[in-house]
Amino acid sequence: MILLLGGTGEARQLAAALVADGVEVVSSLAGRLADPQLPAGEVRVGGFGGVDGLGAWLREHRPDVVVDATHPFAAGMTAHAVAACAATGTRLLRLQRPGWTAGPGDDWRWADSLAQAAGMVHGTVLLTTGRQGVGAFAGLPGRVLVRCVDPPTDPLPAGAVLLLARGPFAVEDELALMREHAVDVVVSKDSGGPMTAAKLVAARELGIPVVLVRRPPLPPGVPVVASVEEALRWVGGRAG
Known part of the structure; x- marks a missing residue:
């Protein structure tokens, strides 16, 4: 067994x-x-x-x-x-x-923790780190799109928009989301795998930086x- x-x-x-x-x-x-x-x-x-x-x-x-x-x-x-x-x-x-590997055209900035990642972003943020640890971003002053499967229990940023969704996500949908909300930066954990990698491709195509939290x-x-x-x-x- x-x-x-x-x-x-x-x-x-x-x-x-x-x-x-x-x-x-x-x-x-x-x-x-x-x-x-x-x-x-x-x-x-x-x-x-x-x-x-x-x-x-x-x-x-x-x-x-x-x-x-x-x-x-x-x-x-x-x-x-x-x-x-x-x-x-x-x-x-x-x-x-x-984990994921950066390719030509990727603008990735690495953080050692969620708290450090929160200090590296401004403007409209697409936050894709999951429901746990969202509280690390509660103090962000701008618009924050919080995407996760279930609603977080942590405090949300004042300008939060909650997007409940489960991957996999298509590149076309990620492009549309980032364009619609004029996303300035994407935040993610270095989860790896294809399920949620489309956001990295979309960010590359749009020239949007990605803050990645190290494993x-x-x-x-x-x-x-x-x-x-x-x-x-x-x-x-x-x-x-």
Whole structure:
């Protein structure tokens, strides 16, 4: 049996492939979205209760492997998985898609945190960092288009326009959005992957700068793969 810490497109693809191969999979979702996209196989929703709670679950259910396929910015869950797997002797794999790479014509400015990113922008901002951490931008004086799947619970900027939407997004739609609202700058986390990359293409075509928040570092000593195919090969004979 495999415990798959999910919530990403890669996690859903991996769950589907494993279930199709007859592997027992339990996918764990954080439960932060009101209407999450559910993967194949058994699904549990909600936190474990920190390192101790996850460790207790691992001791009770004894999975062969834990695959951490959470979002690249879910640093807390990744740290809990590392500690709990070390404490229980459970094998752990981190599946994390690569970050984005700038190309010719891109105007990217890097920030180490959401707070730093907030200090780097002005004018009309397209904020695409997700619902968590929106409060870091609450003090912005200009117009802020806040795009996320569910409404944020943090305070919003005074000039906020809430756009509730779930990717993937098309380049044509991103171009239309940026033109309609005369966007001056785009803010995003370096999530990577194709689901939300269209905004980067649109910003390039319109000559709009993008402020990207760097990913948190991964804990040392954990095997890391960058694709579902690599994860399937790694799991291979490790799942009973």
